[in-house]
Amino acid sequence: MPANRPRPAGRNGIYRFAVATFGVLFASMGYRFDVRGAEHLPAEGPGVLAGNHIGFLDFTFVGYAARERGRLVRFASKASVFEIPVVGWLMRAMRHIPVERRSGARAYRRCLDLVDEGELVGLFPEATISRSWRLKPFKRGAAGIAVNRRVPLIPVIVWGGHRVLTVDGRRSLRRRIPITIMVGPPLEAGPHETVDALNVRLRAAMDVLLDDAIDTYPDAPRSDDDRWWLPHDRGGTAPDVATAAELDRAAVARIGDIFE
DSSP states (O other): OOOOOOOOOTTHHHHHHHHHHHHHHHHHHTOEEEEEOGGGSOSSSOEEEEEOOOSTTHHHHHHHHHGGGTOOEEEEEEGGGGGSTTHHHHHHHTTOEEEOSSOOHHHHHHHHHHHHTTOEEEEOTTOSOOTTSSOOOOOSHHHHHHHHHTOOEEEEEEESGGGTBOSTTOBOOOSSOEEEEEEOOOBOOOTTOOHHHHHHHHHHHHHHHHHHHHHTOSOOOSSGGGGGGSOGGGTOOSOOHHHHHHHHHHHHHHHOOSOO
16 A cells, blocks of 8 residues: 555645534534444544445535544545535535546546545445435445555445435425434455455445444334335335336436446
């Protein structure tokens, strides 16, 4: 693994201000955070965070967990977000990583550079939001970086955040929504382990965390109309995995993919 280069000064002040701002917003909504396993995040040094993708605010919730360790996470996000006035400037100032629609090669190299600087890099291996709320097949980017640079690969699961803001116009201003964030033990690539093998281990670890998060979630649907946020196999009205895959493929055709 290349020696970690010194971290550039960057604009961490802007990032920390953004974190504080989201913290105030979350507190004003009374969100009930349950962060478990934050001790698995390195207090210093590089690593790759791999999160599930169920809502538009997943990156803020993963970042919320990381703040317990005093860390800032540099997230990969689709390039179109960086084209939005003000938002794009903020994303660059916080050193997040734009991912081009047709190729993730440049973003992948940027992730490697950040890891070499001792940063935590955050990716969502599913690439797009899962409408079944279950894990979709994983892209190889997160595992590839971990194998390439021999850094910890840390699984993270968010549950409940999709009730706040997600696809298909689902959003809620309801106060006191519980949000569970579970961080699993770091996965270390074996001496001869392939990217695909580590990717399989990552998905298995995240499956276990996701089941645990659902099993221990403190809220239940208030009515049959409110069962949309539960997976089909848990009695919810979310599409089953096969149906959701068709919907996801249609969405990918519209917005592109990352880390192919």
